[in-house]
Amino acid sequence: MSVIPLQVKSVEPLLSVRDLKMHFPVKEGIFMRAGRFNKAVDGVSFDIMPGETLGLVGESGCGKSTLGRCISRLYQPTAGEISFEGRDIANLKRKELMPFRRDIQMIFQDPMESLNARHTVGQILEEPFQIHEIGDRAYRQQRVKELLDVVGLPARSVTRYPFEFSGGQRQRIGIARAIALNPKLIICDEPVSALDVSIQSQILNLLIELQKEFNLSYLFIAHDLAVVKHISDRIAIMYLGRIVESGAGESIYRTARHPYTQSLISAIPVPDPHHHSHRQILVGDVPSPINPPSGCSFHTRCPKVMDVCRETAPVLSGDQQPVACHLYE
Amino acid sequence: MSDVILSVNNLMTEFNTDEGRVRAVDDVSFEVKQGETLGIVGESGCGKSVTALSIMRLLPQPVGEIVGGQILLDGQNLVDLSIAQMQKIRGARIGMVFQEPMTALNPVHTIGRQLTEVILLHRKVSKEQAIRQGIEMLDKVGIPSPDIRMSEYPHQLSGGMRQRVVIAMALVCQPRLLIADEPTTALDVTIQAQILELIKELQKDLGMSVILITHDLGVIAETSNSVVVMYAGKIAERGSVYDLFDNPTHPYTRGLLESIPRLETPPKSRLTIIPGMVPGLLDMPKGCRFENRCRFRQEGCLSAPPGIEEIAPGHDVACYRWQEVRAEAVAGGDSPNFKLSAVA
Numbered sequence: 001m002s003v004i005p006l007q008v009k010s011v012e013p014l015l016s017v018r019d020l021k022m023h024f025p026v027k028e029g030i031f032m033r034a035g036r037f038n039k040a041v042d043g044v045s046f047d048i049m050p051g052e053t054l055g056l057v058g059e060s061g062c063g064k065s066t067l068g069r070c071i072s073r074l075y076q077p078t079a080g081e082i083s084f085e086g087r088d089i090a091n092l093k094r095k096e097l098m099p100f101r102r103d104i105q106m107i108f109q110d111p112m113e114s115l116n117a118r119h120t121v122g123q124i125l126e127e128p129f130q131i132h133e134i135g136d137r138a139y140r141q142q143r144v145k146e147l148l149d150v151v152g153l154p155a156r157s158v159t160r161y162p163f164e165f166s167g168g169q170r171q172r173i174g175i176a177r178a179i180a181l182n183p184k185l186i187i188c189d190e191p192v193s194a195l196d197v198s199i200q201s202q203i204l205n206l207l208i209e210l211q212k213e214f215n216l217s218y219l220f221i222a223h224d225l226a227v228v229k230h231i232s233d234r235i236a237i238m239y240l241g242r243i244v245e246s247g248a249g250e251s252i253y254r255t256a257r258h259p260y261t262q263s264l265i266s267a268i269p270v271p272d273p274h275h276h277s278h279r280q281i282l283v284g285d286v287p288s289p290i291n292p293p294s295g296c297s298f299h300t301r302c303p304k305v306m307d308v309c310r311e312t313a314p315v316l317s318g319d320q321q322p323v324a325c326h327l328y329e
Numbered sequence: 330m331s332d333v334i335l336s337v338n339n340l341m342t343e344f345n346t347d348e349g350r351v352r353a354v355d356d357v358s359f360e361v362k363q364g365e366t367l368g369i370v371g372e373s374g375c376g377k378s379v380t381a382l383s384i385m386r387l388l389p390q391p392v393g394e395i396v397g398g399q400i401l402l403d404g405q406n407l408v409d410l411s412i413a414q415m416q417k418i419r420g421a422r423i424g425m426v427f428q429e430p431m432t433a434l435n436p437v438h439t440i441g442r443q444l445t446e447v448i449l450l451h452r453k454v455s456k457e458q459a460i461r462q463g464i465e466m467l468d469k470v471g472i473p474s475p476d477i478r479m480s481e482y483p484h485q486l487s488g489g490m491r492q493r494v495v496i497a498m499a500l501v502c503q504p505r506l507l508i509a510d511e512p513t514t515a516l517d518v519t520i521q522a523q524i525l526e527l528i529k530e531l532q533k534d535l536g537m538s539v540i541l542i543t544h545d546l547g548v549i550a551e552t553s554n555s556v557v558v559m560y561a562g563k564i565a566e567r568g569s570v571y572d573l574f575d576n577p578t579h580p581y582t583r584g585l586l587e588s589i590p591r592l593e594t595p596p597k598s599r600l601t602i603i604p605g606m607v608p609g610l611l612d613m614p615k616g617c618r619f620e621n622r623c624r625f626r627q628e629g630c631l632s633a634p635p636g637i638e639e640i641a642p643g644h645d646v647a648c649y650r651w652q653e654v655r656a657e658a659v660a661g662g663d664s665p666n667f668k669l670s671a672v673a
């Protein structure tokens with residue numbers, strides 16, 4: 001029997017980000033002039049395919065949330081390209097963005113802050129349809145019912161307010177709102193970080209099911225590498241506004257190349273008392289993105305620092321598992 | 330046993346709320362031995378922090394109250410002590426570290442002032458000596474140029490550095506017991522590794538005991554000698570760290586261990602879940618508190634809460650059906666996460 005080769009179709013990426021920069025002006029002095037800039041995102045490029053999850057991992061202040069907010073165009077990026085289905089949305093105006101807002105949705109960490117406390121769940125879930133002027137009243141209410149069912153909430157939730165729900169249920173409301181308009185890409189910003197362990201697994205399962213059912217793409221932002229690895233097809237590791245390494249989840253975990261990725265993985269506490277890790281404890285803290293170190297921004301904490309690292313910044317390079325580190329040049 | 334430093338016996342703590350009186354900690358007992366780390370693990374609202382606050386006698390007043398049980402520190406019952414007597418114990422014999430270092434530090438006083446305050450309160454030393462001891466302690470917790478840091482304010486430090494200062498304050502009088510309530514939850518994973526390592530080193534140096542409260546089973550596995558698993562105000566399971574991870578026997582403990590994604594689990598596979606959620610303190614089930622989420626539930630679980638039962642030396646479980654749970658585990662009917670050994 002001859003093996004039929006897989007149809008290697010060159011699928012176009014859903015999202016393609018090139019050299020994206022987001023520099024926030026730091027206003028200081030009596031005239032509040034912007035002399036310096038917080039380079040929260042400083043030259044980031046990646047693709048997301050339809051139906052794919054890209055996990056974005058990094059410590060607080062590395063720019064991962066800012067990056068998510070640039071892509072959903074809550075921020076206007078300073079420079080670079082965000083092409084969604086082939087069209088650059090980085091510089092679109094408010095009105096021009098409207099059709100894209102249907103396709104790109106967000107789920108936030110704290111649903112209590114991202115859900116309007118004065119609206120009932122019914123109103124919250126109906127709002128996207130009203131904004132985009134979709135369907136009549138009866139249709140909307142029907143859709144709200146369906147959405148509640150999809151995310152596993154009882155139909156009677158419609159008349160309740162967010163505070164009447166537990167953290168996990170509120171996150172389900174946030175998810176229902178995000179999928180209301182059948183988006184193509186959902187940016188999940190730490191969606192399970194605030195939840196208890198037993199609830200976290202419920203939400204992760206839901207996100208994975210929804211992805212399969214609706215062929216969603218996710219940009220999954222989190223600091224917990226075990227969670228990110230579980231849900232992602234590919235992972236990108238960020239440090240001080242740049243991607244330092246990316247690749248398939250499994251290979252990042254098994255053969256991490258960048259010294260930062262290696263120490264990040266070794267720092268994760270393993271839930272097994274027999275496990276004795278050879279931990280690489282990083283010294284010091286993440287430097288300020290306002291005044292990042294010269295050369296490779298990780299050189300101040302890197303256990304394998306060389307002279308060249310202090311002077312020139314390494315470039316992200318490589319095919320399967322690109323890494324930005326002078327060790328691999 | 331003389332090497333037991335702290336012994337909590339049948340502790341019950343209640344709160345007055347607008348909707349009625351709730352029991353946040355119900356019949357909790359455990360011991361902490363000299364030099365060991367006891368981990369208390371559980372999800373939000375399980376009573377782990379209230380247990381810590383009860384030991385420190387820092388329950389919010391006037392709503393919180395210890396209504397029963399004993400807290401014996403070196404044989405002395407803390408429940409009976411006056412406020413003044415307790416103040417001599419806090420900071421001197423028991424140190425405490427909280428989750429959020431910014432709220433534990435006073436933003437308008439320098440690090441030095443806050444650190445020397447503890448020393449001057451508990452020790453008969455001059456101000457100069459206190460400053461010297463403070464600088465030494467900052468050095469010990471790994472703060473670079475400690476003499477300069479003494480005159481800085483909390484906002485000038487990073488989160489990890491602030492937590493080091495809080496640890497320095499808790500340990501400067503060399504207490505016999507440190508209570509750390511989610512000390513690394515607000516920190517990044519590389520900083521968490523630094524802080525856990527620091528606590529371990531100081532524990533070895535000073536020979537103190539630690540109660541570590543966390544929701545992170547990874548942190549428990551790495552730091553604790555013995556573990557208490559709490560659920561809805563009660564102890565579900567108690568034993569050595571190996572008992573708990575190798576032979577988890579309460580359905581809740583098993584559920585927790587199965588539901589965490591691990592680096593080895595295949596990507597996008599379905600995670601085991603514990604269905605439903607924790608019942609509210611105001612409408613606790615009459616029987617076992619885990620009953621509404623438990624797949625081992627039977628008629629018998631519904632009438633009265635199970636008592637805690639020793640199933641192996643030092644390994645206690647509060648479950649009517651622990652034998653069935655154990656039998657299923659040994660038969661290998663579920664998750665391969667556990668290395669199962671034969672039932673004792």
